[in-house]
Amino acid sequence: MHVTHLSLADFRSYARVEVPLDPGVTAFVGPNGQGKTNLVEAVGYLATLGSHRVSSDAPLVRMGADRAIVRAAVVQGDRQQLVELELNPGKANRARINRSSQVRPRDVLGIVRTVLFAPEDLALVKGDPGERRRFLDELITARSPRMAGVRSDYDRVLKQRNTLLKTAALARRHGGRQMDLSTLDVWDQHLARAGAELLAQRLDLIAALGPLADKAYEQLAPGGGPLGLEYRGSAGAAMATATSREELYEVLLAALGEARRSEIERGVTLVGPHRDDLLLKLGQLPAKGYASHGESWSYALALRLASYELLRAEGNEPVLVLDDVFAELDARRRERLAELVAPGEQVLVTAAVDDDVPDVLAGARYAVSGGTVERADR
Numbered sequence: 001m002h003v004t005h006l007s008l009a010d011f012r013s014y015a016r017v018e019v020p021l022d023p024g025v026t027a028f029v030g031p032n033g034q035g036k037t038n039l040v041e042a043v044g045y046l047a048t049l050g051s052h053r054v055s056s057d058a059p060l061v062r063m064g065a066d067r068a069i070v071r072a073a074v075v076q077g078d079r080q081q082l083v084e085l086e087l088n089p090g091k092a093n094r095a096r097i098n099r100s101s102q103v104r105p106r107d108v109l110g111i112v113r114t115v116l117f118a119p120e121d122l123a124l125v126k127g128d129p130g131e132r133r134r135f136l137d138e139l140i141t142a143r144s145p146r147m148a149g150v151r152s153d154y155d156r157v158l159k160q161r162n163t164l165l166k167t168a169a170l171a172r173r174h175g176g177r178q179m180d181l182s183t184l185d186v187w188d189q190h191l192a193r194a195g196a197e198l199l200a201q202r203l204d205l206i207a208a209l210g211p212l213a214d215k216a217y218e219q220l221a222p223g224g225g226p227l228g229l230e231y232r233g234s235a236g237a238a239m240a241t242a243t244s245r246e247e248l249y250e251v252l253l254a255a256l257g258e259a260r261r262s263e264i265e266r267g268v269t270l271v272g273p274h275r276d277d278l279l280l281k282l283g284q285l286p287a288k289g290y291a292s293h294g295e296s297w298s299y300a301l302a303l304r305l306a307s308y309e310l311l312r313a314e315g316n317e318p319v320l321v322l323d324d325v326f327a328e329l330d331a332r333r334r335e336r337l338a339e340l341v342a343p344g345e346q347v348l349v350t351a352a353v354d355d356d357v358p359d360v361l362a363g364a365r366y367a368v369s370g371g372t373v374e375r376a377d378r
């Protein structure tokens with residue numbers, strides 16, 4: 001798929017901007033702080049309902065405005081669609097498809113699909129497990145948009161179960177009435193059901209992504225691998241032998257049973273996908289804490305390129321977004337990356353100076369400066 005038009009109102013630094021886009025490569029070039037990333041962040045928002053830079057919507061709304069609108073015309077094969085999101089921080093966001101009546105924001109997932117690589121991605125390798133969980137969950141949602149519903153079910157159940165555990169923990173500490181634990185049993189089942197579905201998708205994803213990441217890393221840094229992607233589940237070793245969703249459900253349920261005493265002591269859910277991690281190995285060692293800056297950077301990039309290859313192979317080519325990445329790479333890796341991505345259906349690149357964009361990525365150029373985005377082809 002590709003985006004043929006992007007339209008923003010009160011998004012980040014833009015009061016209004018209209019950007020027509022073609023398939024192939026488009027580069028947004030301009031000095032720092034001029035609004036290049038803001039543009040691609042908006043495209044990413046349509047694909048994930050989130051920003052790669054901030055965890056809440058408030059910073060995305062232009063200072064002084066009370067809502068932002070992101071709209072895109074999208075072509076997939078011979079189908080055209082118009083998607084629109086209205087961001088209302090503190091209130092429910094709204095969404096429309098083809099100007100018709102409202103749909104839930106999550107119903108637009110799957111229309112715009114992106115793989116976005118940005119300097120922030122170093123946190124995939126060096127950061128907390130939450131970064132890697134978000135990476136996995138955004139990708140499973142891109143592969144299968146209905147997973148957005150499963151994720152939100154899981155989050156809701158988790159929140160309610162934690163509230164219950166907190167109440168139980170308080171009652172226990174203050175010698176209050178013992179809670180009826182059969183209520184907890186029901187929440188265990190809900191958590192295990194949504195959790196197993198999430199787990200099954202994550203495990204399936206990692207199996208598919210591993211070889212592609214390894215290949216991408218070999219292309220970027222020959223001889224530097226191999227990479228190893230290992231899922232670290234809070235449900236323990238029994239997970240390793242579980243293959244089906246039903247088995248994962250049983251494993252989660254059993255692990256919740258075992259953890260119940262400590263959960264009631266601490267008042268929080270200790271088992272489930274929200275406590276898991278993805279171990280990224282480079283050779284025999286974990287990348288986190290061992291890999292150099294350059295290796296970590298290549299690792300993160302390999303994960304994104306693998307994501308791109310995977311989505312492409314599965315039939316709906318995403319837009320590839322490379323935000324400010326060429327300046328960070330040495331000349332050889334820059335050329336390799338450019339060759340890898342040049343044939344993509346649509347590639348959006350941002351760079352501070354024209355020379356950072358490799359020649360093989362010839363395409364449309366926009367100059368971004370002071371809130372304006374103007375065509376400036378070479």
Ligand SMILES: Nc1ncnc2c1ncn2[C@@H]1O[C@H](COP(=O)(O)OP(=O)(O)O)[C@@H](O)[C@H]1O
Pocket residue numbers: 011012013014030031032033034035036037038039058059060061062063350
């Ligand atoms: N909510 C907002 N309202 C107004 N300006 C914003 C908002 N969020 C970010 N900005 C401005 O956008 C600029 C950064 O834009 P960005 O796209 O990150 O720049 P770059 O071209 O370097 O990628 C900064 O000047 C920042 O002050």
Ligand SMILES: [Mg+2]
Pocket residue numbers: 036037038323324350
């Ligand atoms: Mg930027």
